[in-house]
Amino acid sequence: MGATVAAVISVQRLEKSFGTTRALDGLDLEVERGEVHGFLGPNGAGKSVTIRILLGLLRHDAGTARLLDGDPWQDAVELHRRLAYVPGDVNLWPNLSGGEVIDLLARLRGHTDLRRRAELLDRFALDPRKKCRTYSKGNRQKVALVAALTSDAELLVLDEPTAGLDPLMEAEFQQCILEAKAEGRTVLLSSHILAEVEQLCDRVTIIRQGRTVQRGTLAELRHLTRTSVEAVVEGPVPQLAHMEGVHHLQFDDPGAGGVHVTFDVDAGNLGEAIHLLADTGIRTLVSQPPTLEELFLRHYDDESSPPVEPAGER
């Protein structure tokens, strides 16, 4: 068991089909206790399906899924005492007020904290007296968020929770998640908002077409990608053209005797490339790590498509 005790969510080779649609095709996901875990992937990748399997709303075809050391299908009711969920598309009872929905969900979970409820309503600037029918999309989202955040759940399962929020509310949300993390809670966060992922997530799992294509900390992911380098050196550096891990190499002559060189280099070969430049004599050097967008776009794109252009050339 050792390793699995720490895992709050542990999913291996998960498969799920809807008729002929293969929604999950051997997906792996591991979320450790106390972390905020980003769950990313292009539209239709299978994030919501995975989450609904973890909530016992869908049955999986093959593979294993464990949640809080229980079986998400068999032990759904018991497990749900310990988690709170915010769906991607928040649909509420049109003739109940927001406050009523928040209270109802809290009571069903068996934990009501009026002080915290009031505080969150205030922070999210939500009027609890409005009927759900009359809330805007963002405000409906806030109702679900307040309901989840007032709970004392040890696991928060959030499926694109900020899709409709304005930037102010987005900041408030991020604050709340950091607080939840400080309290030792675990968060599974599916999101398309990369800035939010970068701010909040310790580790991320990227999936595409129902399969996990990458996981690790953001630093590790960065390490897997290329850095773009732009330098002016004293003379030509022909060895670069033959070096492994160097892409998009370009030389041109800015005049005044120097040579302007730009290229992308895999993280593992960066040191060697800089050495070559240094041996020739560096006048100026700018190196840029990949932006988060580029990092994700690379994984979101089809494998066949060419790697993303480095930031330096934009």
Add this chain to the structure above:
Amino acid sequence: MTRADFTNTFVMMRLVLRRDRTRFAVWVLAIAVLVLTSASSVKGLYDTPESLAAYARLVKDNAALIVQAGPGFGLDDPTVGAVLMNELSIWAIIVVALLSMFTVTRHTRAEEESERADVVRSTPLGRDANAAATMLAVLLVDVVVAAVVAGGLVGLGLSVAGSVAFGASLVGAGVVFASITLVSAQIFPTARAASGSAFLVLGISFVIRAIGDVAGNGLSWLSPIGWAQAVRPFADERWWVLLLPIAASFVLVALSAGLADRRDLGAGLLPQRVGPASAGALLSTPFGLAVRLHRASVLGWATGVTLLSFFYGVVAEQAQRMLDDNPDLADFFAQLGTGSITDAFLATAVTMTALLVGGYAVAAVLRLRTEESGGRADPLLATPTSRARWALSHLAVAMVAQVALLAAGGLALGLGAAVAMGDAGRVLQLTGATLAMAPAAALLAAIAFLFAAAWPRAALASWVGVGAAAVIALLGGVLDLPDAVKALSPFHHVPAMPVQPFEVAPLLVLAAMGALAVAAGLGGLRRRDMART
């Protein structure tokens, strides 16, 4: 209103027809089968002038039957067509009205609720295009129904003029009730309230024409159902009467367009009040939530059922009066051995109440399906609420409410009868008789539960049970259905009190079947995927 307000009306109409083509096909087929089998059955039953005359003697001027049938035009010199109209026309009118009303709410208010309307409105679509498209689609479907029915009747050898007049009267009624629904869809903010209020108008129209037809005082001219019958198909047709539904529809559609201009998309004319900032004690359990969700519709149904049943009770006394001036009738009932005609009429009234309540119970149980497809089951099931508990909460509310509705309806029927006949004993008798229908109505609800829980995509098939029970109860006689077919209706197995004595065994069997259906539904629910929104 300008031309621009109707931009893309025909595109929208095609969308309505595309979305509902299966529904429409089922309705058209069902109505055609209903009318044509009734017609051929009437033709077979009344194939001699003597038998026609005997029918006419039996039903003419019989107040209790007029309530259920209409004024009985053409029964002085009865033809097969006139008999068919007397037996069937009112039910055909009501069914076409229901088809038209459902279609209108589905494509107007329900659409706005779903927020799809916003997307559609954002295209170059005229302000009134959706309403116009819906009305045109309703008109088209009603005309198809009428054409199939009229064509079939002519094929069976009935007069062309009568068949066409009947078809036209159905279209008229369908379009008027569609227009009424269109107006209520502007006033009320939810599809449920919009169709509920339109149904109430339908019920009131039924009662108004019943009073008018019995009293012969012209009151029926206030009821669109009365108009449809006043066309007098197969009885010296009065074509000009068709101008009434046409004129009324124009007025109502114009009214609705005016109201639509005064409100925002998605909102009603009635203002939205704010709700409480925190939940009351009721909203603490799934059952409490279900009570809250069903409360308004139960109150609406209670109003309708109580009023209609009370009316039936009051009219029952008229049936007794008939007997005194119609010896044929007295003979007829003596031969049937069913006791008094009053009792026979009251037994029919009990069945009517039970059918309505059965319809309520099915609609209430099918809320499970709309809760699920509307994405409101997910957030509940993500709390420590089991699927069974969620599903049973709605079933429990539906069951308790249907028993309460039966009690209210039976009490109203009994009170009406007691007041009219000066016989206080009727109250208890009829309340009991109506309550005895509970296991039968419950079985219909349990079948709906089986579908909604185990196989929600087919849940609308639950209405087949209600429709079949209604046909068997209301048209079993004219269709000359064999007992084996009648046995398919759960209501058929409940002793028809006060005519027949009470028996407990059939009720227990019905209840046991219901319990089985519920258990099977729960079994299916435990195994399946919850639907995605």
